């Protein structure tokens with residue numbers, strides 16, 4: 001049986017889909033990341049809320065033989081709305097998010113729920129066309145095909161208004177136009193994925209940058225080292241350059257010819273890798289730091305992107321800032337003092353967050369962050385929800401200095417940064433005694449997920465207390481790391 005998910009994966013990459021079905025131990029070798037898990041959980045949550053648009057719907061559980069029998073029974077009873085009915089026909093399988101019967105004509109409408117703010121045509125229409133074809137194979141008269149997705153313009157005020165939260169787009173004509181093409185593709189997918197011997201031939205991602213690679217890349221390309229020419233900064237958009245290297249069997253950065261044309265940023269990355277000598281532009285770093293005004297406020301936010309707006313003033317996927325850590329150096333040569341805020345309740349943190357910031361950050365002094373677009377963006381949004389703090393938040397934004405600039409402007413380049421400007425790569429080089437490795441929470445995605453679990457009551461008691469402690473430890477390291485990196489740089493000047 002080729003499921004809708006298999007077909008979509010096959011469209012993205014036939015080889016990867018084949019491995020998923022025929023070599024699951026390789027395909028599933030890596031555990032899902034916190035980010036991937038949150039995508040699944042968010043999808044389930046959005047689907048559950050969207051079903052409230054169809055209050056009489058009957059849910060079919062599972063995907064097995066019993067579910068198919070239940071589906072057949074509900075269809076024969078002419079049940080007006082069915083959630084997740086399961087169909088299997090001609091070697092294809094799918095569960096339909098919502099199937100609605102028109103009582104007058106006896107025809108059906110399909111609704112595919114997407115937990116996104118807009119339609120992605122190349123993905124969502126093909127997904128729906130698969131279902132359209134399958135239902136027609138099963139003999140169901142289909143009059144309508146719809147995509148039901150979140151409305152990015154909806155801003156919650158008071159009770160959640162489900163009819164405004166979602167947009168329903170009737171894409172019947174587009175699906176009809178696409179259905180023949182998709183039918184041919186479905187048959188191709190079935191025969192490709194059904195072949196017993198592993199498909200041979202090159203893995204096309206060998207010509208793409210690292211961010212395009214799937215989890216089976218190293219299995220299909222054992223000749224490529226873990227850190228390779230695919231990791232050269234922005235090489236994915238310099239397609240001709242990458243192709244030239246790969247066609248010359250150059251995978252290791254050490255083998256990139258000296259005369260090979262690269263941008264300055266790329267060349268610096270390769271050069272430091274080969275020479276193992278960092279590039280440090282002390283005069284430029286000093287110039288940047290001369291603009292800093294004491295007290296220095298090292299600040300970092302943790303946020304949760306909530307698909308279904310939980311509080312007033314939020315739209316779908318708008319980030320909820322729920323925590324910050326702050327290290328303050330009052331005067332040159334002084335040790336930093338630590339301040340923090342973590343909202344542990346289930347209500348909106350916005351008011352308390354803004355008030356705590358006002359309490360902890362004085363009117364004078366530079367606010368040092370890592371990747372200022374993020375913190376400044378959250379401050380802009382917070383100012384809209386908390387007008388009384390607007391002037392303070394705008395002033396705070398005007399005082400922000402982005403410490404990441406030292407690394408993105410390449411005033412400091414080290415081969416162990418591996419072309420990244422993430423603090424997770426910079427810290428071990430500049431301050432090796434500090435590490436995230438032993439922490440229970442080591443990155444922002446997990447922090448976000450844990451805070452959500454704690455505040456929706458998924459964990460409670462001692463477990464919730466532990467989550468709060470872990471969150472504080474993690475965020476505190478983020479700002480202490482910034483302070484320590486700044487301090488280490490200062491010692492070089």
Ligand code: SF4
Nearest residue numbers: 013203204205214217
């Ligand atoms: S790395 Fe790319 S081409 Fe190779 S299997 Fe994965 S998705 Fe397909």
